[in-house]
Amino acid sequence: MRRLFVKRGRPFSALEPPELKNPERELSHFRRRLIAATALIVLGFAGLVGRFVYLQLFQHQHYQTLAESNRIAIVPIVPNRGVITDRNGVVLAQSYSAYTLEVTPSRVKNLDETIDELARLVDIQQRDRKRFRRLLEETKNFESLPLRTRLSDEEVARFAVNRYRFPGVEIKARLFRQYPFGEIASHVIGYIGRINDRDVERIDEWDETANYKGSDYIGKVGLELSYERELHGTTGVEEVEVDAGGRAVRTLSRTAPTSGNNLRLSLDIKLQQAIEAAFGDRRGALVAIDPANGEVLAFVSKPGFDPNLFVEGIDPASWDALNDSPDKPLLNRPLRGAYPPGSTIKPFLALSALTSGKRTATQTIFDPGFFQIAGSAHRFNDDKKGGHGTVDMTKSIIVSCDTYYYMLGADSDIDVTHDFLAQFGYGGKTGIDIEGELPGVLPSRAWKRERFAGKNYREEHRKWYLGDSVSAGIGQGYNAFTPVQQAEAIATIANDGVAFRPHLVRSIENVKTGAVRDIAPELRHTVAVKPEHLAVVKNALIGVAREGTGARAFVGAQYVSAGKTGTSQLFSLKGEKYSAGHIDERLRDHAWYLAYAPAAHPRIALAVLVENGGFGAQAAAPIARAVFDYYLLGRAPAAASGEAPHPADDESD
Numbered sequence: 001m002r003r004l005f006v007k008r009g010r011p012f013s014a015l016e017p018p019e020l021k022n023p024e025r026e027l028s029h030f031r032r033r034l035i036a037a038t039a040l041i042v043l044g045f046a047g048l049v050g051r052f053v054y055l056q057l058f059q060h061q062h063y064q065t066l067a068e069s070n071r072i073a074i075v076p077i078v079p080n081r082g083v084i085t086d087r088n089g090v091v092l093a094q095s096y097s098a099y100t101l102e103v104t105p106s107r108v109k110n111l112d113e114t115i116d117e118l119a120r121l122v123d124i125q126q127r128d129r130k131r132f133r134r135l136l137e138e139t140k141n142f143e144s145l146p147l148r149t150r151l152s153d154e155e156v157a158r159f160a161v162n163r164y165r166f167p168g169v170e171i172k173a174r175l176f177r178q179y180p181f182g183e184i185a186s187h188v189i190g191y192i193g194r195i196n197d198r199d200v201e202r203i204d205e206w207d208e209t210a211n212y213k214g215s216d217y218i219g220k221v222g223l224e225l226s227y228e229r230e231l232h233g234t235t236g237v238e239e240v241e242v243d244a245g246g247r248a249v250r251t252l253s254r255t256a257p258t259s260g261n262n263l264r265l266s267l268d269i270k271l272q273q274a275i276e277a278a279f280g281d282r283r284g285a286l287v288a289i290d291p292a293n294g295e296v297l298a299f300v301s302k303p304g305f306d307p308n309l310f311v312e313g314i315d316p317a318s319w320d321a322l323n324d325s326p327d328k329p330l331l332n333r334p335l336r337g338a339y340p341p342g343s344t345i346k347p348f349l350a351l352s353a354l355t356s357g358k359r360t361a362t363q364t365i366f367d368p369g370f371f372q373i374a375g376s377a378h379r380f381n382d383d384k385k386g387g388h389g390t391v392d393m394t395k396s397i398i399v400s401c402d403t404y405y406y407m408l409g410a411d412s413d414i415d416v417t418h419d420f421l422a423q424f425g426y427g428g429k430t431g432i433d434i435e436g437e438l439p440g441v442l443p444s445r446a447w448k449r450e451r452f453a454g455k456n457y458r459e460e461h462r463k464w465y466l467g468d469s470v471s472a473g474i475g476q477g478y479n480a481f482t483p484v485q486q487a488e489a490i491a492t493i494a495n496d497g498v499a500f501r502p503h504l505v506r507s508i509e510n511v512k513t514g515a516v517r518d519i520a521p522e523l524r525h526t527v528a529v530k531p532e533h534l535a536v537v538k539n540a541l542i543g544v545a546r547e548g549t550g551a552r553a554f555v556g557a558q559y560v561s562a563g564k565t566g567t568s569q570l571f572s573l574k575g576e577k578y579s580a581g582h583i584d585e586r587l588r589d590h591a592w593y594l595a596y597a598p599a600a601h602p603r604i605a606l607a608v609l610v611e612n613g614g615f616g617a618q619a620a621a622p623i624a625r626a627v628f629d630y631y632l633l634g635r636a637p638a639a640a641s642g643e644a645p646h647p648a649d650d651e652s653d
Helices: 023-058 060-071 111-118 126-138 153-161 197-206 222-226 269-279 316-323 342-356 393-398 402-411 414-422 445-451 466-472 483-494 531-546 621-633
Strands: 004-007 010-013 072-077 091-103 145-151 169-178 191-194 217-221 236-242 248-255 262-265 284-289 296-302 365-367 370-372 379-381 389-391 498-500 505-509 516-518 523-526 562-568 590-597 604-610
Touching: 023 060, 072 248, 091 111, 091 153, 126 145, 145 153, 145 169, 153 169, 191 222, 217 222, 269 284, 269 296, 269 621, 284 483, 284 621, 342 393, 342 402, 342 414, 342 483, 342 531, 342 562, 342 590, 365 402, 370 402, 379 402, 393 402, 393 531, 402 466, 414 445, 414 466, 483 498, 483 531, 483 590, 483 604, 531 562, 562 621, 590 621, 604 621
Parallel strands: none
Antiparallel strands: 004 010, 072 236, 091 145, 091 169, 191 217, 236 248, 262 505, 284 296, 284 604, 365 389, 370 379, 498 523, 505 516, 562 590, 590 604
């Protein structure tokens, strides 16, 4: 049967021969396909060329930076911290370089196993492990942390041979801080420690984040903190080519760091040592100032601490010992210890009375041994039983007559007294160039209302009473002054009423240029007092050291000094007589002595406080004598015993 096919609408037989292809038509189809393919290829190449041009011309810098970052490491170079010296160039704080074994936790699979293996090569003590764990908790996982510091050359060599076994572990050269004198002047110099979150905020406030790249340490207290930006220096940068393992191959470029500036202090470290020897084991403070310019010659806070303990992170046992000690070795007593001034306030109250007209120099009172407010049965007792008899202003200072100042306090307006004493620096910060100073308390009516303003107090608590003024007259009551305030105040009298801001840094040296910037004396103010009034008080202060309450300590002195003893009570005796031998040592009175010498042309003024030392004449004045002997005559004092002997019960101030 014949099968029919249909092609283009007409049937044909399968036996018919097929139609021949049209070569021209096929060639036309091929050409169209070739053109389309060629167009696609050209467009593809055009896209590639366009992309190539875009990357080379417009994105070249971006991708070059990415490529270089894979090959080049930017390594910060930590600057050498500035040196701190005393006024004679004796080094008090310096940096030195040593090798440190460091671990980057994020690059180590098993920390414990790695540390155990490292301990076979390097001596790693338990305290090193504890410090490392503490740092690990405080810092980010990708930061390099010291495991062992100050490696020996032999330990460095042993690790170098086995370095391939410890990915994430490396030897680094680090700068370490050293304080050669240990506890001596520790509260002045301070110490550095590892940078924490609070420090980072401070660095951000300074806009110094880039300058602290690579830095692990920063000043924490003392001058190390207050002059941090002078001491730190400028961080350098090193471009290093690294291999696939992150190891340095070669240095491409280097910008050297600039060392921090050097500080030369006004302190005399030998004088500082002499004073601390004179204190022995007793607690207290001493600040000595050059009255002519405000330079601090000595700044003692006893007991002190060893700042070297803090450099690498203090261990918990040492921290607990310092922090829990009843002697409070971390307390900066000259700046933050506020104590009742006791009788040391009397010369200033005398000047206030002369200035306000409440008293004349020759006006006398009769001292029967006590003072009573009219209508009150309470007696404010004098130190001397039976009293001092007839007393004028000069005698009141020389013998430290309490009754004279009870009466003066009762006759004076506390606000007038406040405003006058504020001129000597009381009740406010002195502005000394070290952070942490407290203003103390100089009471007034406004101060008391603010102090007792809370809802827990009644109106009678806020009122200023006559009894408050009487207590303030002998430096008790609400009065609380710091040793640095006391030193500035007596230096102001020594300098005829001219007050300079106390300062510890004498000059700053730029290590790079060698230029030295001297710290000029800064005049705070001149006290509004007449020269003749000042002369009365200054003559009386000479009398204290020559024949008065301070005379015993200055027997045989080869110079004339001026001073004032003071004893501040810690609690009320309620009419009983003070007897140091029957009172717990930590409840005994504080001992003060303010002084300057030579009296005619003062070179040094100081305030001495011996905590729980008893009478100022017995405990504090001998320390002042030792300081003057050393500073003026070059005589080194003998070391003091741990505790001052008990004063006689009838001894005053």
